Amino acid sequence: MIDTLKPLLEVRNLKKHFPIRRGLLKRTAGYVRAVDDVSFFIMPGETLGLVGESGCGKTTAGRCLLRLIEPTAGEILFGESQDSRPIDVTKLDMASLKSYRRNIQIIFQDPYSSLDPRMSVADIVSEPLRIHKVASGSELEDRVANLLKSVGLQAAHLRRYPHSFSGGQRQRIGIARALALGPKMIVCDEPVSALDVSVQAQVLNVLEDLQDQFGLTYLFISHDLNVVDHISDRVAVMYVGKMVELARTTELFEHPLHPYTEALISALPQPDPRKKRDRILLTGDVANPADPPSGCYFHPRCRYAQDICNTEAPSWREIIPGHFAACHFAGEINLRPLSKPLIMKG
Numbered sequence: 092m093i094d095t096l097k098p099l100l101e102v103r104n105l106k107k108h109f110p111i112r113r114g115l116l117k118r119t120a121g122y123v124r125a126v127d128d129v130s131f132f133i134m135p136g137e138t139l140g141l142v143g144e145s146g147c148g149k150t151t152a153g154r155c156l157l158r159l160i161e162p163t164a165g166e167i168l169f170g171e172s173q174d175s176r177p178i179d180v181t182k183l184d185m186a187s188l189k190s191y192r193r194n195i196q197i198i199f200q201d202p203y204s205s206l207d208p209r210m211s212v213a214d215i216v217s218e219p220l221r222i223h224k225v226a227s228g229s230e231l232e233d234r235v236a237n238l239l240k241s242v243g244l245q246a247a248h249l250r251r252y253p254h255s256f257s258g259g260q261r262q263r264i265g266i267a268r269a270l271a272l273g274p275k276m277i278v279c280d281e282p283v284s285a286l287d288v289s290v291q292a293q294v295l296n297v298l299e300d301l302q303d304q305f306g307l308t309y310l311f312i313s314h315d316l317n318v319v320d321h322i323s324d325r326v327a328v329m330y331v332g333k334m335v336e337l338a339r340t341t342e343l344f345e346h347p348l349h350p351y352t353e354a355l356i357s358a359l360p361q362p363d364p365r366k367k368r369d370r371i372l373l374t375g376d377v378a379n380p381a382d383p384p385s386g387c388y389f390h391p392r393c394r395y396a397q398d399i400c401n402t403e404a405p406s407w408r409e410i411i412p413g414h415f416a417a418c419h420f421a422g423e424i425n426l427r428p429l430s431k432p433l434i435m436k437g
Contacts, residue, residue: 108163334415
């Protein structure tokens, strides 16, 4: 539940451009605009789903929040400092950044590569506690055992190594590691995409239970709208490094305002196999982030595009309260909603 009107995290005009270097002297010949002027906010206790096709910049945006990747430009404002002003993460020195990372952690996508195979479960989960000198000795062991218990594992697993666990169990270890320092917020970078469907449901239930128990805030990155529909309070849609739509989950699925969102929704499978799916097939290729088209990045694939879309980039604006979109004709064109939610929230 959202318990305050003040955001825990606010991102303003975030950019991350990777240089393209060519020639013997490795001179910069251009930039890949992985994240291109993105703005959003997350309230305490909320889950914001971030969706889009592979390569749209979702993971890059998430890693910029922890400064695992250094942003090119923009502001990342988190919580409150001692003088009651939000901390601008982009301006923190290394000592302050270490302190900041106690409040925001990340769960990585691949549970097979994100855990060091040479470390035991006890070493993996206790590493953040040792680095930040939070606990030691028997207290450290007790805290690690409790963390494992909170994600559905047993204290008997402490001396085992990652190779002896299934994918779902490994991801639970990753979740326990992210919880170790008692963060306020966790970036969930496609945490269930590498898992079987039945295991996905179990891990999602663990994340929801932990959110209720510890009052956690999530940025949930995924390409699966089914999963996002189930777990998110609001959903943000990205396309080629830009945010194109953001709204409460039900509002987004029932009243999409951007043609790209409409196309994503139409690709969802229907629960009734006898019902014919009327999918919107996008023509052309995804825009190249190193050489994006003029105007709206989506216009070469948009069936509603007009002349203005070819030449003028749409502004990010609030069309109706709480519902933002970057489209010249948002609210003027009738877009197809999802006829029936695929996963009912209980």
